[in-house]
Amino acid sequence: MEFKEFLAELADLLEVDAEDLNDDYELDSENFDSVAVVSTIALIDEYFDVTVNGKSLSQAKTVGEIMDLIKKAKED
Amino acid sequence: MRNRAYIKDIASYLPAQKLTNDELIKDYPDWDVEKIYNKTGISTRAIAGKNECASDLAVAVAEKLFEKGICKREEVEFLILCTQSPDYYLPTTACIVQDRLKLPTTCGAFDINLGCSGYVYGLSIVKGMIESGIVSNVLLITSETYSKYLHPSDRSVRTIFGDGAAATFISSIESEEELIGPFVFGTDGSGADLLIVPAGGLRMPVSQETGIEQTFDDGAIRSPQNLFMDGAEIFNFTLKSVPSAVKELLKKSKMTIDDIDMYIFHQANAFMLETLRKKIKIPKEKFCVNNEEYGNTVSSTIPMAIELELEKNSIKKGDKLMLVGFGVGLSWAGTIIRYV
Numbered sequence: 001m002e003f004k005e006f007l008a009e010l011a012d013l014l015e016v017d018a019e020d021l022n023d024d025y026e027l028d029s030e031n032f033d034s035v036a037v038v039s040t041i042a043l044i045d046e047y048f049d050v051t052v053n054g055k056s057l058s059q060a061k062t063v064g065e066i067m068d069l070i071k072k073a074k075e076d
Numbered sequence: 077m078r079n080r081a082y083i084k085d086i087a088s089y090l091p092a093q094k095l096t097n098d099e100l101i102k103d104y105p106d107w108d109v110e111k112i113y114n115k116t117g118i119s120t121r122a123i124a125g126k127n128e129c130a131s132d133l134a135v136a137v138a139e140k141l142f143e144k145g146i147c148k149r150e151e152v153e154f155l156i157l158c159t160q161s162p163d164y165y166l167p168t169t170a171c172i173v174q175d176r177l178k179l180p181t182t183c184g185a186f187d188i189n190l191g192c193s194g195y196v197y198g199l200s201i202v203k204g205m206i207e208s209g210i211v212s213n214v215l216l217i218t219s220e221t222y223s224k225y226l227h228p229s230d231r232s233v234r235t236i237f238g239d240g241a242a243a244t245f246i247s248s249i250e251s252e253e254e255l256i257g258p259f260v261f262g263t264d265g266s267g268a269d270l271l272i273v274p275a276g277g278l279r280m281p282v283s284q285e286t287g288i289e290q291t292f293d294d295g296a297i298r299s300p301q302n303l304f305m306d307g308a309e310i311f312n313f314t315l316k317s318v319p320s321a322v323k324e325l326l327k328k329s330k331m332t333i334d335d336i337d338m339y340i341f342h343q344a345n346a347f348m349l350e351t352l353r354k355k356i357k358i359p360k361e362k363f364c365v366n367n368e369e370y371g372n373t374v375s376s377t378i379p380m381a382i383e384l385e386l387e388k389n390s391i392k393k394g395d396k397l398m399l400v401g402f403g404v405g406l407s408w409a410g411t412i413i414r415y416v
Binding site for chain 1: 347
């Protein structure tokens with residue numbers, strides 16, 4: 001449930017439609033710049049109460065990789 | 077009933093030269109300055125002149141304070157200057173300020189080297205000195221010229237930081253309850269590299285090499301002589317440290333979130349503040365955000381914010397304010413003050 005809401009807000013942040021956002025959605029330095037990275041950190045903290053390293057996050061190539069970072073942070 | 081330290085008056089000073097968002101667009105035309113304003117809440121920052129140093133801002137703000145008429149320079153028994161951009165390694169910049177302000181030579185004076193947590197740390201020292209009977213009247217000045225550390229092509233930090241100074245006169249009054257305090261502190265030196273000017277101190281003295289600029293992935297250009305800030309990791313740090321500091325402080329003072337009338341955090345940027353506000357569940361009307369015309373003036377953001385709120389009449393007698401400073405070091409501190 002929270003994943004769906006999180007993804008909706010992430011789509012908002014990346015300025016795309018929520019339907020277009022899936023694990024394969026590609027991130028680049030244009031749609032995922034330093035402001036977007038910091039906003040994503042805040043979003044992840046709000047929804048999952050974990051912190052994800054900024055550098056790792058900025059190097060994520062797809063939305064799926066962001067979700068992997070969240071899962072890993074939750075396990076730690 | 078005993079003698080308690082309390083904040084008697086505050087004044088602030090901004091250098092004349094301003095850097096607006098419109099000017100930033102001129103330097104960085106491909107940059108979305110609108111988006112940055114929406115994230116940071118900043119539209120103008122003051123920038124110290126070429127020959128304007130921390131002591132100059134300190135003298136200017138103290139004179140402004142004395143002009144207000146509530147505090148007199150002859151009353152000052154101790155001067156504490158908080159800065160990370162001192163005029164010299166030595167002598168102490170506070171000593172230079174004492175002389176220029178013509179404070180009594182019986183005055184004590186020293187600098188403290190802290191950034192965004194500096195004001196709250198400063199208050200803790202002053203409270204200790206006053207309530208232990210060492211002195212009765214202390215002038216605490218925060219004065220910063222971070223702009224001198226920034227590379228002109230490092231747009232993210234140029235957007236955030238502004239120069240400025242604040243002077244706070246702390247005096248003594250008979251009171252049943254504590255007027256400044258309790259305090260919580262925090263230090264985590266493992267984050268030293270997250271906000272740093274690597275060269276120019278003695279660890280890495282200035283040399284030809286330290287002046288060599290590098291271009292980074294995000295387009296920023298800087299040399300080791302420039303300030304570096306890892307925005308994302310600093311953000312992570314504040315999300316972890318500030319909510320628990322607030323919790324600890326409320327516990328220590330036996331209060332609840334609702335007992336506090338206003339929360340004045342270090343005014344880093346609007347986005348970070350809003351994220352913290354939501355996380356700690358502080359109501360919007362009790363949460364101070366007013367960095368728009370100043371930017372991040374480091375240790376002066378909190379006293380400047382208090383002054384602004386007083387001008388807006390949003391603080392009344394007896395109000396309890398929670399102040400929390402956090403940042404470079406990594407260092408953080410929180411306290412509760414009562415408006416007298």
